Ligand code: DX5
C-alpha cells in the first residue's frame with residue numbers, strides 16, 4: 001500500500017496545527033517531521049518542543065527524520081515528545097551507537113528506521129535490517145526542501161527493495177526529496193511504498209489534489 005508523508009519543513013510553522021489538519025483531511029498517511037542540527041546537515045529546523053506541541057494537535061502518525069549527529073543522545077526525548085517512528089542516519093555515528101539508538105527506540109515501543117544519504121551505498125543498511133521497521137533512501141542531499149529529485153538513486157531504491165524482500169519483508173521503503181506527481185511514479189516502480197513530499201504538497205493551495213496526484217501517479 002502506498003503511503004504519503006507530507007514533510008512539514010515546507011509548511012507555514014506559524015499555522016502548524018492547521019497545516020497538519022489540512023493534510024489529514026487531504027488523506028495523507030504520515031506527518032514527516034524533519035529535524036536538522038546545523039552539524040549533520042548545513043541547516044537548522046525544528047526539534048523537541050515543536051514535536052511536543054504537534055503531538056497535542058494531531059493523532060496522525062509522526063515520522064521523525066533525525067538529520068543530527070550522534071542521534072543516540074536524543075532518541076529517547078523524541079520518543080517521549082510523541083514520535084511514532086524515529087529515523088536515524090547510518091552516517092551519523094558508529095554502527096554500535098546506531099544499533100543502540102534503534103534498540104532504545106524499540107524499547108520505548110516506537111517504530112524504527114534507518115536512512116541513507118545519496119552517496120551511501122545500499123549495503124550500508126545491512127547491519128540494521130533485523131532492527132528496523134522502515135528504510136529511508138534520500139533522493140536529495142539532506143538539508144533543504146525544494147531540491148530536484150536525483151534520478152541516479154532509482155537503482156539503489158530497487159536494490160534496497162530486493163534486500164528488504166529477502167531479509168525484512170514487512171519493512172517499509174520510504175523515499176525523501178524531490179518527490180512530486182512525476183517522480184512519484186518512478187519511485188513506486190522502483191519499489192518504494194512511503195513517499196515523503198514537502199514542496200509538492202505544502203507548496204500547493206489544494207492539498208487534497210496534491211496528495212491525490214502523488215498517490216495516483
Ligand atoms: C530534506 C528533508 C525532506 C524535505 C523534502 O533534507 O529531509 O524531508 O523536506 O522536501 P521536498 O519534497 O520539497 O524535496
Ligand code: ZN
Nearest residue numbers: 007034065176
Ligand atoms: Zn526528511
